[in-house]
Amino acid sequence: MKEQFLLDQNITFLNHGSFGSCPKPIFEEFQRYQLELESEPVEFITKKQPKYLKTARECLAEFVRCQGDDLFFTSNPTYAINIIMRSIKLNKGDEILSTNHEYGAMDRTWNFYCKKTGAKYIRQNISLPIVSKEQMIEEFWKGYNENTRVIFLNQMSSSTALIFPVKEICDKAKELGLITIVDGAHVPGHIDLDITALNPDYYTGTLHKWMLAPKGSSFLYVKPELQNDLEPLVVSWGYESVAPGESQFLDYHELQGTRDVSAFLCTPKVVEFLKENNWKAVSQLCKQIVLENYQRFCDLVNNKPLCPISSEFLGQMASFKINTDKPSELKNVLYDQYKIQVPVMPLNGNIYIRFSINAYNSQEDLDKLYNALDEIIKTTDLIKV
Known part of the structure; x- marks a missing residue:
């Protein structure tokens, strides 16, 4: 379904939760x-x-x-x-x-x-x-x-x-x-x-x-x-x-x-677009990708999941805590060097990365994020594990 959307194909877009993306017919x-x-x-x-x-x-x-x-x-x-x-x-x-x-x-x-x-x-x-x-x-x-x-x-x-x-x-x-x-x-x-x-x-x-x-x-x-x-x-x-x-x-x-x-x-x-494209099934597939990937990102940054990994608490997006004192610089590096659009957000004295999955995303997109974070951890001081 990626061709249905107007997103820049050069960017790995993992931030649907902030502003969404509008399909071409809509x-x-x-x-x-x-x-x-x-x-x-x-x-x-x-x-x-x-x-x-x-x-x-x-x-x-x-x-x-x-x-x-x-x-x-x-x-x-x-x-x-x-x-x-x-x-x-x-x-x-x-x-x-x-x-x-x-x-x-x-x-x-x-x-x-x-x-x-x-x-x-x-x-x-x-x-x-x-x-x-x-x-x-x-x-x-x-x-x-x-x-x-x-x-x-x-x-x-x-x-x-x-x-x-x-x-x-x-x-x-x-x-x-x-x-x-x-x-x-x-x-x-x-x-x-x-x-x-x-x-x-x-x-x-x-x-x-x-x-x-x-x-x-x-x-x-x-x-x-x-x-x-x-x-x-x-x-x-x-x-x-x-x-x-x-x-x-x-x-x-x-x-x-x-x-x-x-x-x-x-x-x-x-509403017509959602019905014609069986969006409940699309959404369910996206949610499954989130559930299957959440633990490995938590393990990568050496932090626990924020909740039991189930549909009771998670939908098409998930956040994991990271240890960094340079959140803005980290976000810029992810975008400028790796072409990944993903939010790095503060809340209550902690910093979280939140990835969103929609119809235009794939496992490959999350793999890009995982590999980028892995490289950042190994080569910089932006994330402490």
Whole structure:
């Protein structure tokens, strides 16, 4: 399937988890919408765009298993969390319970909010290596107390690439009367997602990662009873509209004046591409490659796996800890000298390399990374073992 993608053939691309890669048929659909917009922008924006967005929302909703009027498109999950952050009303001393495995932009968003309100953002420690799902749940709830009002956690962590037991945590949170917010940036198109069954108050995910959509395509789901409490991040024509639609929720968050929504409109093509190419089977093969290779990379750098090597904790990407005090230099060497695009990421005082596997990857790509790291270990001081 490598020929289906637009990636530079001279680069070994092992970083799908950061920004994804868009297949040619989907990218062509993206450009088709842009050309249609430019050919008659007034007709497109005022008449066609609302209908196109509705079709795209309904297609996405079927894919992630919720109702089409309960979500809207955003450029990325950070944008979505900023909307929620501005809308929930917390008081001084109220706490948002999270983990120390969250995406850095999300941590910054909540820290900003807490400085404004006096609320507290709790990054509860989830210790590594993971022993069991029960351990993760037990450690998470150690951060709970009478001041906890919100839980916020990623369903798959970015730096450590771990799958979190979100369903179990959401279920208990609802029993405790807490607001539940889930960052599922890495989930759609990667692991099974049923938003209705998960039953969070808020859920955000991307299409431009594992669903293969053009960059800048994500969504925010909001439970129906909370939708009218959600304030628009950008106040525009949909606010107190002179021609309101059927949903204030969609008016407030979809109608933002002039912007290019072509990436959102590709959603039906995205879902079609995944179905036509039997993507569940493709994804399963990629996950198997990850499981088969994870231990040997840990052995190479003389560190333990971050979790039991199983599909309960790992999907199409995996992270392993490395001992280095020069992470930026290491990343540059891997790219400049070996032509390998792979993230070298800090988290909680540690450094991790995370490799991602998608349809355009092969065992040969991981062998290149392994051999490059082996040579770097033997010939430089960038990695200590």
